[in-house]
Amino acid sequence: MYADLSLERFMEGLKKRNPGESEFHQAVFEVAASVIPYIQDNPRYRDAAILQRMTEPDRTIVFRVVWEDDDGNIRVNRGYRVQFNNAIGPYKGGLRFHPSVNLSILKFLGFEQTFKNSLTTLPMGAGKGGADFNPKGKSDREVMRFCQSFMTELWTHIGADVDIPAGDIGVGAREISYMFGQYKRLAKEFTGVLTGKALEFGGSLIRTEATGYGNAFFMQEMLAHRGEGMKDKTCVVSGSGNVAIYCAEKIRQLGGKVVTLSDSSGFIHDPNGIDESKLEWVKDLKVKRRGRISEYAEMFGCEFHEGKPWGVPCDLAFPCATQNELCTEGVSQLIANGCMAVSEGANMPTTVEAIDMLAEAGVMYGPGKAANAGGVAVSGLEMTQNSIRLAWTAEELESRLEQIMVGIHRQCVQYGQEGDHVNYVKGANIAGFLKVADAMLAYGVI
C-alpha cells in the first residue's frame, strides 16, 4: 500500500490531515527528508506504516484553565498535553507557558521529543504540553493560581509511569513547584510525576544546568571530531533563559568566550566576554528579578541592540531562545563572519532554508534533538533517582550527562557519516527513529 512512499506525497497527506500547523509541518519535513530514503531501503518500516503512525500523536488533551487575577478579574486560558508516543517509555517532555502556544507548536515539540528521548538511550516516550498563558508581568500569586488550576485539569492524565511533564519556556522551578504541590494534593501521593523539582522534594542536582551544559558538551564533541576545541573560541549565544545561561556557563568553563545574550527585545554585545560574575548577575536578573537583558548593558557598560545577535562576529553559534530565530539572513551573517559550527540549545531554532545554507557552506550543524537532549536526559536520571529513592552527587550526574552527550554524538556519526563529513541531521533522525520504530514493529498493529 505504501510502496510509492515519497517525501512529496507523504508531506501532502500530512498537511491535509493537519491544516495550518506550519511548525508541525516543518518539524516533520526535516525528519521525513532523511528517514524516508532509509525506510525505502528497509521496507519492513514502510509496510507497517511506521512513519505515518509516528506522525500522529497517541492522543491530544485540550482543556480550559480558569483563574482569578490579583484585581479579581476572571481569566480564561487554554491548556494542552500532547501525548505523542510511548513506544519506548512513559510520555516525557516539557510544559510551555507562552502566549504563542497552540497545537501546531506543541505537536512539533512533541514530535521532536520522540527522537530526542530515543537518542538519550533512556526509556522515555515523548509528550509536550503547556498553555497560552503569559507568566511575564504576573505576580507569584497569580502564577500559583494559574498553575493550580492547570494541574487540577491535567492531573488525571499524568503519573510517574504514565506521563511525566517538566519545564520549557516560561516554566521553571517556581511553576514546577506550584504544579507538583497541587498534583500531590489531588492525587494524595508523592511520586516523581514531574521533573525539574526542587532538591527538597525529589529534584535532581544538575537538572537546572543540564540542557545548556549538554549543548556545550555536544559542540565540544563536534569540534573534537574535526580535531578542534572550544578554547579561545568567540561564541554567540541567543536567549537569556535557563538553556542560554547554562550553555554560556559551560562554554566559559571549557575555555570559550561568550559575547552575547538576548531576549525578545534585543541582544547585548559584550566584547570583553560574559565572565562568571556577570553570569551570576544575569541569573539573578532573569530568575529572581525577572528583568530585561537590556539592563545588562546599563550595568556593565556595553552595547544593546534590537534584533538578533547573528551579525556579531563569532567562531561558534548557539541558538538557545526559541523556534525559527535563525533564518537565512542570520545564517548569511554567520557564514560571512567565518562561523565554524552551530549547536542548537533551543528546539527547531533554525529554518529549513537556513539549515540548507549551513550545509552548503560546510558549517557544522548540531540539530536540537541531539544537541539539547541533555535536559531531558537528566530528567530521566531524576526519574531513576526518584524510583530508587536515592540522590546522586553533582559530579556523578554531570559525568553521566557528558557520557550521554558523547553517546548521542557517536550515534549521529554512525548514521550520518557521508564521505569525509557528518550529516548530523540525518544521523540524529535515523538513530532516533530506529529504536522507536523497532519497538512499534514488535507491538504489532496498535
Ligand SMILES: NC(=O)C1=CN([C@@H]2O[C@H](COP(=O)(O)OP(=O)(O)OC[C@H]3O[C@@H](n4cnc5c(N)ncnc54)[C@H](O)[C@@H]3O)[C@@H](O)[C@H]2O)C=CC1
Ligand atoms: N528547559 C529545558 O530543559 C529545555 C529547553 N529547550 C528549549 O530551549 C529553548 C529555551 O527554553 P528555556 O531556556 O527553558 O526557556 P526560558 O523561558 O528559561 O527562556 C526562554 C528564552 O527565550 C527568549 N524568547 C522567548 N521567546 C522569544 C522570542 N519570540 N524571540 C526572542 N527570544 C525569545 C526569552 O526571552 C528567554 O531568554 C526553547 O526552545 C525550549 O523548547 C530544549 C530542551 C530542554
Ligand SMILES: O=C(O)CCC(=O)C(=O)O
Ligand atoms: O525534561 C524534560 O522532560 C523535558 C525537556 C524538554 O522539554 C525538551 O527536551 O524540549
